[in-house]
Amino acid sequence: MTVATEDLVDSASIAAASTKRKSLWLLALRNPNVIIGGSILLIMLAIAALAPFLGTVDPTRIDPASRNKKPGTEITMRLDDGQAVKRVALMGTDSLGRDVYSRVIYGTRVSLAVGAAVAIIAIAIGVVIGLVSGYIRWLDGIIMRIMDGLMAIPGILLAIAMVSIWRAGLITVIFAIVVPDVPRVVRLVRSIVLTVREEPYVEGAISVGTPTWVLMFRHILPNTVAPLIVQGTFLAASAILVEAALSFLGIGIPPEIPSWGNIMAEGRTLFRVFPHNIFYPGIFLAFTVLAINIMGDGLRDTLDPKMSKKV
Amino acid sequence: MSEAKKPVLEVRNLSVTLPKGADREFAVDKVSFTVNPGEIVCLVGESGSGKSVIAFTVMGLLAKALKPSSGEILLQGENILAASEGRLRELRCTRMSMIFQEPMTALNPVMTCGEQIDEVLNTHTSLDAAQRKAKIIAILDRVKLPEPERIYASYPHQLSGGQRQRIMIAMALVLDPVLLIADEPTTALDVTTQAEILKLIAELQATEGTGVLFITHDFGVVAEIAHRVAVLRWGGLVEMGPTEQILSRPEHAYTKMLISSVPSIHPVHRGARKEGITVLRTEKLGKVYSGKSFFQKARVVKAAVDVDLDIRKGETLGIVGESGSGKSTVARCIARLIDPTDGKVFLGDTEIATMPAGKLRPHRRKVQIVFQDPYRSMNPRITVGEFIIEGPMNFGLKRDEAMARARKLMETVRLDPNSLDRYPHQFSGGQRQRICIARALAMEPELLIADEAVSALDVSVQKQVLELLDEIRQRLNLAVLFITHDLRVAAQICDYVAVMSKGRVVEYGSAEQVFGAPRDDYTKALFAAAPGRHWEFGKFATA
Structure with missing residues (x-):
């Protein structure tokens, strides 16, 4: 009879609970922040992927005849075969006569690439170091002091130093942003590992003879996925900003590649007369970073266990 | 005079609605009872019975998701459910107050x-x-x-x-105040401290004439302190009456089942010690924790000192003690989840206390451990089947053979073998604990350590798991090391008992001897403090 009562309770709780776990990701997709941020980001991704088909011209093409045109001016372009074509410069042209619209659209590629690359690389390196640091006690102190050291290096100074050693370029920029970001990921992963390794189920796994690497990848690492996705969005957003800042200072992406920071840097001198050179890339930059941050907030609300418990 | 006889608290037809999507509609379902001046009323029930919700509703401290949907709560005639937040603030502490379970965080x-x-x-x-x-x-x-x-x-x-x-x-x-609400005030305390606090509450309440609403899951505590008892189940009131009547002549089948699930404090007679092979022997086992630091003097905590134990095949050895007595440390040293700092641990003839981790692996199979918290001892991300076969597969068993073994073991622990592809959250606490036992058995161990394995379970579920453990021990002729703070549980399941205090074994002998004629002063104090020790639960007078 007693067994029967227990089963009775369970059929109810099983029904209630089975819906709970899988829906966490679906729940995230229902969060308004995730929807808004995600859609803007998807649009940006589409823009980056479809840049050549969005009515753009070669973003590096210099046209001395139509320099510093205000947005919406009609300009005459001479194609390579000598044919003259009229087109409206939606966002005007810069001081070399390059089409700002095309440059901003192509610039999306650089920004998103930097954001994604930095987030992925920083997390990949950070997870490995964090796991080792959290699990192997005697290495912990050594690794964490090195990480503290890395964290103390300002990203922009590092970038200047690296540009002066190697030449400016995408790889250099990404590396310079990744280095100070890695310790943040390491700290996050390490803290999760330290808590999870004390869980009885991890000790249980040890007592059935589970090898260390299985223990890490099967029982410990999955706990870091949700917080890392959240952390990744914030890393990407800040990386995009830092890249723009570096390019603006002239130590980031080389000037021949259009990036939002480069466009703004070149528009700086004539800002009072022709603000559109800074205004349009600025809008794109602001929207992209805002979208990623909003999405990150939404993801954190639904995925982060500490936050979701409050709901 | 008529004023004094009026109840201090009157709960009439109280219902509290649970938010949508919960497993039932009401947290509390049409409950009515009264608390008179100078009276201790115990609300007893298993987890999820709604006893704490009632306490919080009376105090006006209910979480926002829960709403009282009908009924009234009269504190000296004043309806609390209709009172404003400001009025409630005035009433708290002056007319009614509450003590909580966790004195550490309150x-x-x-x-x-x-x-x-x-x-x-x-x-x-x-x-x-x-x-x-x-x-x-x-x-x-x-x-x-x-x-x-x-x-x-x-x-x-x-x-x-x-x-x-x-x-x-x-x-x-x-x-x-005229009303004191005590929400499991002694659950987080050790048994000797619990006895003192219970005595204090009873004394204060008798001299001041305070009405006490005492919430507990422990029938020992009920027998010790209550004047009247209300038994709750799934938010509804099952039965209410004077303590003596409820404990010895319960009417409702649920109450009977609940009370007869309370283990007796008198050990069962197990006969003379059988001749068997010694599975585990410890020799002056010790564990010292020392916090080394550059800047401070090293702090040294002796968690276990000179512990000598031995367990034979088919035997259950219990280690009982209060929190901090070192009983879990000993278990974890034996399972080599932590490294002992002193002494020896013999598993059969092999000494494992000082064995390096690499060589230890083949011996891990022989000692398996079941932990206290059924909700944290299973990885929530892997299925029950994967959970059970993990160990055998680590030792080279093929997947389908391991799965076949898992199915058999699910039957052994009386769960449906077809539920192997379910996830841990789909099982209740008692079922999870069965799964953990199945996993331990999958390793075909020689020694099973149960570290407070039934402490987190409700009394009726606890009884089932204890019976299961005992049955498995007999059938497989297994040696069991049973760690518990609960003397009643120890009395029912152990052949031998070691009482630990401050890291040392203060008394060690057969359960009958230790429970029947304790020699050590600490053991005597421990038994004297056990709540409801004079009450023989489950021996009902025939109506």
Whole structure:
């Protein structure tokens, strides 16, 4: 009879609970922040992927005849075969006569690439170091002091130093942003590992003879996925900003590649007369970073266990 | 005179609605009862029975998701459900107050105990500072705290758990409320401390004539303290009556089942010790924790000292003791989840205490452990099947063979073998504990360690799991090391008992000898403190 009562309770709780776990990701997709941020980001991704088909011209093409045109001016372009074509410069042209619209659209590629690359690389390196640091006690102190050291290096100074050693370029920029970001990921992963390794189920796994690497990848690492996705969005957003800042200072992406920071840097001198050179890339930059941050907030609300418990 | 006889608390037809999507509609379903002046009414029930929800509703502290949907709660005739937030604030502490389960977290760590009680007086009275202090010292004295002046200036972390609970009681009673609600106030405390706190509550309540609503899951506590008992199940009131009547002549089948699930404190007679092979032997086992630091003197904690134990095949050895006695440390040393700092552990003839981790692996199979918390001892991300076969597959068993073994073991622990592809959250606490036992058995161990394995379970589920463990021990002729703080559980399942205190084994012998004629002073004190020890649960008078 007693067994029967227990089963009775369970059929109810099983029904209630089975819906709970899988829906966490679906729940995230229902969060308004995730929807808004995600859609803007998807649009940006589409823009980056479809840049050549969005009515753009070669973003590096210099046209001395139509320099510093205000947005919406009609300009005459001479194609390579000598044919003259009229087109409206939606966002005007810069001081070399390059089409700002095309440059901003192509610039999306650089920004998103930097954001994604930095987030992925920083997390990949950070997870490995964090796991080792959290699990192997005697290495912990050594690794964490090195990480503290890395964290103390300002990203922009590092970038200047690296540009002066190697030449400016995408790889250099990404590396310079990744280095100070890695310790943040390491700290996050390490803290999760330290808590999870004390869980009885991890000790249980040890007592059935589970090898260390299985223990890490099967029982410990999955706990870091949700917080890392959240952390990744914030890393990407800040990386995009830092890249723009570096390019603006002239130590980031080389000037021949259009990036939002480069466009703004070149528009700086004539800002009072022709603000559109800074205004349009600025809008794109602001929207992209805002979208990623909003999405990150939404993801954190639904995925982060500490936050979701409050709901 | 008629005023005195009027109940201090009258709950009429109270229903509290659960938010949508919960497993039932009402947290509390049409419950009515009264608490008279000078009376202790116990609300008893298993987890999820709604007993704490009732307490929080009375105090007006209910979480926002829960809404009282019908009925009324009358405190000296005043309906609390209709009272404004401001009025409730006035009533709390002056007319009704509450003590909570966790004395560690219920006090503010950055204020001295005196200041915290002073806050209550400052808010609700117009006494000046000197009068307030005098009143606080008086109440600290009344709850029998030594050196009230020192306690007044102490921070919570400087006091023991029992002392902190006394502070909570002092704070609750300083304004002489008519109703005291105690929500499992002794559950987090050790048994000797529990006995003192229960005695204190009963004394204070008798002299002041306070009505007490006492919430507990422990029938021992009920037998010790209650005048009347209300039994709850799934939010509904099952049965209510005087303690003596409920405990010895319960009418409802559920109450009968619940009470007869309470293990007896008298050990079962197990006969003479059988000749068997010694599975485990420890020799002067010790574990010292030392916090080494560059800047501080090393702090040394001796968690276990000179522990000598031995367990034979088919035998259950219990280690009983209060928190901090070192019983779990010993278990974890034996399972080599932590490394012992002294002594030897023999598994059969092999010494494993000093064995390096690499060589230890083949021996891990022989010792398996079942933990206390059924909700944290399973990885929530892998299925029950994967969970059970993990160990055997680590030792080279093929997947389908391991799965076949898992199916068989699910039957052994009386669960449906077809539920192997389910996830842990789809099982209840008792079922999870069965799964953990199945996993341990999948390794075909020689020694099974149960570290407080039934402590987190409700009494009826606890009984089933205990029976299962005992049955498995007999069938597989397994050696079991059973760690528990619960003397009743130990009495029912152990052949031999080791009583631990402050890291040492103070008494070691057969369960009958230790329970029947304890020699050590500490053991005697421990048994004397067991709540409801004079009550033989489950022996009902025939109606």
